[in-house]
Amino acid sequence: MMNRTRLAALALALSFTTLSHAAGADLVANETPIHTVKNNAAAALIPPGFKFVKPGSLTVALAVLGSAPPFGLYARDNKTVIGSEADIARLVADGLGLKLNIVPASWEDWPLGVASGKYDAAIFNITVTQARKERFDFATYRLDTLGFYVKSTSKIVKIDAAPDIAGKRIIVSSGTNQEAILLSWDKQNQAKGLAPFQPLYVTDDAASTLALQSGRADASFGPNVTGAWRARQTGTTRLVGTVPGGWPNTANIAVTLKKGNGLVNAVQASLNSAIANGSYLQVLDRWEESVEKIDHSEINPPGLGD
Template sequence: MRTPPARVFAAPALLLLAAAVACGAEPTVQSPAGAAPKVSGKAINLGPEQNRIRAEKVAAIAAKVPKDIAADGKLAVGFNGEGTPPLVFPATDDTTVIGVETDIAQLVADVLGLELAPETTSWENLFLAAKSGKYEAVFNNVTVTEERKDIYDFATYRIDQLAWQVAANSPIKKIAQAADIAGLRVSVGAGTNQEKVLLDWDRQNKAAGRKAAEILYYEKYGDVMLALRSGRVQAYFGPNPTLAYNVAVSGDSRLVGTFSGAGPDLQGLIAAMTKKDNGLVGPLQEALATVIKNGKYAQVLDRWGLANEAIPRSEINPPGLPRQTP
């Protein structure tokens, strides 16, 4: 696959759009051809035959699904098809979408007594399709934010963790606070909530008289990795699941810190997203609560090496990433 040249910009960043402020829009990781990567010591099945963990229908919950959604017997779920292991990515047949998000969506569809009907599109279109009702739900590492709650309803199913990645031979041992990035060359995805956190840290450093960070933006995660290895970038800030996967598979980088996707004062949460007030969020939350209680949820997270991102209960529209300030 051809990789276009990296786009590199200096801060300040592009304007943050409400629909784009989240984990999940990037990065993209491709597993080595012919390899079965291991995460947390377990080989990951990359084939189209996933033998997914399944759940039983719960009639009392299925009866609560709005009739217009249940009429065709399917749950149309949107995913970003560009590829972000272990979240959502194409199997070895380049057609079937697999990953932790598809597995959790399957459990929910099972409890609701519906056939999972996966749809893939770009990250931006996930929001447009959910708003129009074309996609009845989205399971794609979407962070709960206060701005999004104006337009969508959310049922949570994972914590939202960000991570700092550095080259294996980097002298950086830990990044945990604003002062740790002062004067560093760092990279982040434009239009993401991690960019918001990073820009806030940079403002804190400038206000305290510390050196500003040099913030670089790349279109492709592969370009970020090349920049890390060459020293052009000293650290990258992105979604923990994908960075942890990359570290486990490639072995040529390491993580030096994690951070909540909702900032320092709130644990960020990843949630199933649906059109606001369409009546589906309640059944989604009850289905998630069911699989959390019966252990199916834990089995799925463990399968993808994400047991450390489990939540004890699913919530509807909890506090999210604070609204953007001018």
């Protein structure tokens, strides 16, 4: 068995290997911001006297630490946040005539941060769910698709239904809708006498890569665009199945805002303006997310659990 020092060294090495592949020409080009024009109609929907965290700016919590392309990462200067979520945040801010104030945050931090007013919004690959709608308002900007990825040499050929996870060790993030789906499937399986699955909770992309490549995990389950990006860049993993994020129904990823403060209407209008003028598709295209594009933003649509 490897000691902790050896495991840490391998994780770090895999992290740098992944980064060296991912930080190619695409990421260098994608450091250039994509902007859009102010939409006066959208800006007019900002509630009168609305108190932004930072006056004149939209303060947005984004996933960076422990995240991975295409959602969030640091540029070559190790301080500028880039990624598809940062690009979407910029379009929303531009459309409202505001500056963008990005705050790198952890997944565990965004719910309290948005509810308490620490952030004006969170753009964190957050899926609309019935439970979350009780506490937050949502303006959608992308479809939610989840993917199962395995080591490229794995003998597993398909995971896309409950029986397929029986007895497997699967990497999944705690507190996510993908975890909820796996737990629901596991309950069904155990009721039928099938072997339980084993969830593996890791803290970052490097740890996930290490677990898969070392054989400690059979598969990972998470946002499909992240898995697809990693598979293309490294060639060490492959897709074996997809599931809608709102299983068994479709679901959407959305800008998340404090419930009832009225800002969601302005954000939705800004997103729809970006969709209409083409800047939205520019963002999705350069991060290879256009397979999950939407035709228009919706406020608080049906989600997981509805």
